[in-house]
Amino acid sequence: MIRLFIPHDLSPGASLDLDEGQSRYLAAVMRQAVGDEVAVFNGRDGEWRATVAKVGKRAVSLTALSRTRSQETGPDLDLVIALVKRARLETIVEKAAELGARRVQPVVTERTNADHTRVDRLQAIAVEASEQTGRLDVPQVLEPVKLEKLLAKWDVSRQLLFCDEAGDAAPVLGAVKAAGPWAILIGPEGGFSSKERETLRALPYAVPASLGPRILRADTAAISALTLWQAAVGDWT
Numbered sequence: 001m002i003r004l005f006i007p008h009d010l011s012p013g014a015s016l017d018l019d020e021g022q023s024r025y026l027a028a029v030m031r032q033a034v035g036d037e038v039a040v041f042n043g044r045d046g047e048w049r050a051t052v053a054k055v056g057k058r059a060v061s062l063t064a065l066s067r068t069r070s071q072e073t074g075p076d077l078d079l080v081i082a083l084v085k086r087a088r089l090e091t092i093v094e095k096a097a098e099l100g101a102r103r104v105q106p107v108v109t110e111r112t113n114a115d116h117t118r119v120d121r122l123q124a125i126a127v128e129a130s131e132q133t134g135r136l137d138v139p140q141v142l143e144p145v146k147l148e149k150l151l152a153k154w155d156v157s158r159q160l161l162f163c164d165e166a167g168d169a170a171p172v173l174g175a176v177k178a179a180g181p182w183a184i185l186i187g188p189e190g191g192f193s194s195k196e197r198e199t200l201r202a203l204p205y206a207v208p209a210s211l212g213p214r215i216l217r218a219d220t221a222a223i224s225a226l227t228l229w230q231a232a233v234g235d236w237t
Helices: 020-029 086-098 119-133 147-152 194-202 218-233
Strands: 003-005 015-017 037-041 047-055 060-069 077-082 103-108 159-163 182-186 206-209
Touching: 003 119, 020 047, 020 060, 037 060, 077 086, 077 218, 086 103, 086 119, 086 218, 103 119, 103 147, 147 194, 159 194, 159 218, 182 218, 194 206
Parallel strands: 003 037, 077 103, 077 182, 159 182, 159 206
Antiparallel strands: 015 060, 037 047, 047 060
16 A cells, blocks of 8 residues: 655544645556545554545645554664765665664764755655655654764763774674664764764763674665664664
8 A cells, every 4th residue: 555654633534635746646656546545644643544535636635534553663763874975875864764763864074075965855765765664753864963063962861883994893783782762873985083983982872883894885884783783672673
C-alpha cells in the first residue's frame, strides 16, 4: 500500500488535503482513483488507512478511516555528519532515515570540502525514505553549524560516538555498551584535524571508536556506524 507522510492531525473521518507534489504523485504517477486506499502517518498519531475522496487536476483529498498502527519511535539517535558533496550527503540522509536516526545534523569542520547544502532537499529525501521503510516518524534534518559551536552547546547527557580514523580506538561493538541518548559523529573525506581529534578525545561524553583497518568514505562510514550501533544497543537487539 502507498504510504504518505502528511502534516494533518489524524482522526476518523478527517479530511486530508494533499499538497501539489503528493497530489500529482497519487493521481498522475500512481493512477489512484476515488475509493482507492492509502496509508498515511504524521509522526504523532500512528499510521492510518485513508481513502481517496477527491481527485482534481492539481489537488487530491483523502478521508481518514481508522488507525492501523499506534505511534512508536525508535531509539534516540542523532547522526552528526561533516558536509560532503551533494550526492554522498543525500545518500547519507536517506540511509540514516532507513537505519532509524531521529535527527541529522550537518557540521562544518576544518577539512570540510563543502560549505553549504539544501536542507529542504535533504528533508524531502528523509520523508521519502521514511515512507518507504515503514517507520512512523521522519528524522529532522537541521541547518549546518560549525563543529566547535555544536560542541559548545552539547547536552552532556547525550553520548557522542566519535568515529576516529586514527585506528587506535576500540571497535564500535566494544565501545558502545549502554543504551540511552546517543549521537554518531562522522568526519569529512579529509578526516578530522589533529586539533579536532584532541578536542573530541578530551570530552567526557565522547566515546572514540574505530570502524576497522581501512579508511572509509563518509557515506560508507555513516552507514557502518549506524548499523553497528543499532546492533549493539539499538532497536535491532
